[in-house]
Amino acid sequence: MATNEHPNLAITGATGHVGGAVFEHLRDSGLPIRLVVRDAERAPEGARDVAEASFGDRGAATAALRGIDVLFMVSAAESADRLDEHRTFVDAAAAAGVRHVVYTSFLGAAADATFTLARTHWATEQHLRESGMAWTFLRNSFYLDVFPLFAGQEGVIRGPAGDGRVGAVARADVARAAAVVLRDAAAHEGRTYELTGPEALTLSEIARVIAQATGRTTTYEDETLEQAYRSREPYGAPDWQVEAWVSTYTAIAAGELDVVTDDVERLTGTPPLSLADLLRGS
Template sequence: MTESIGVTGATGVVGAETARLLVKAGHSARLIVRDPSRAPELPGTEVAVAEGYSDVKGTEEALSGLHTVFLVSGRESADRVSEHRAAVDAAVAAGVRHIVYLSFLSAAKSATFTFARDHWATEEYVKASGLDFTFLRPSLYQDVLPHLVQDGVIRGPAGQGRCSWVARTDVAAVAAAILPHPDLHRGRRYDVTGPQSLTMAQTAGMMGVEYVDETVEEAYASRARYGAPDWEVAGWVTSYEAIATGEMDIVSPTVQRATGYPATSLQQFLKSLG
């Protein structure tokens, strides 16, 4: 069995599936979690607890002795970049050598999607840390699509833009293929997408619902009823705007190349939901 690979966010879908696939392939993993009672029970794993990325000391202890760590991006928040920076600082202090960071497709300083800007800022911090790195940049998840349906329709300012929706299980499979061989992927950035790029109207049609194309102003107004903080609403709206601008219209062969099987299509994903 190889030396242990650190997997943060191991109670989430991507983290847990990555750990499962690592163990299935004969690797050992250390699961870094907030709540040990929710950690997946997998042979060949150990569990370490840290109270979130802002808990620098706890995260440093949880990562101590690891060479390679899968840094799953933290849940969306107003201070997400600060939390990511704290996690990177903890990794450096713990002696970690290589971080595989779960970023986002088209992450850039000037990205339309506000959360993509957060991912770019995190990538820049990782690069400046002196750590070896690999960045995985997945598209928007297929798994979120059912949650976009409100009152029987999907609404947003996506226009005629396209998105290459990706399955979270495919993202985990790519991570599990890369983590045991960090030297082969040092300094690389991989877009991780589904096999096709679809408009929101096509996407909604496959789901059996209607797509209503909103203006940006209408999108903010229709979401005001939820009472969410401004940063969260901006994230919701700009995710559609990023589709409209073409920033999500990227189809990459990464899943096929890393795993040997084709990326999950939206049709396949929807069929799996029953």
């Protein structure tokens, strides 16, 4: 039986959007919860059990996860060594005796996915499959929340997405779905959920919705690959990051994100938010 000294659920990423929202959903659920964070001082208010560990520190992670039965593993921040960090953390979870990992993956995760970071998610899924632990994968589409940010101060979304469509999902819906899974994790062992919004939109349509909701002129500018790389040169980002940025758009152009499912509604009982809903604050 789980006790406060030996909680059965650990949540990572609680200082971020999704992990923090999942904690809020489950705070009063009666589930004993431990938050695993890099900096305990940034843990959400009201957290009773907090452990410090980074994904890449196997010793600290193993100690932080001892006594845990179910782990909600929010994928690490994007970095050149993200996959190594994921593998280290998964190994730490197995060593600590974790039984089941619920992992935030990506829609269309595959070894040959156009979106480069989806390949990392696929490799992480494979490592979890081989870990001996039970698993559940929440494969979310791109987040609806970031598209207004892509427009920036100029009000222009630029990228080589062509007329491709993306069934982007609100972070809030990913968090709601995750909370449902975590309330009864055993019922979702071995399952993969594809979490999308209610519609697949082109970037031109997304720009139009943003403009209508905000009153700010917002447009989409289709770039060639050459233009996409050149326009991102001033940021001075490393090659892996530039590839990730550009492949965000080329994955849409390739049709790999033109997916709409009812998984959010099936899990939560409520339809997912549209971009217009999100911008209205629904």
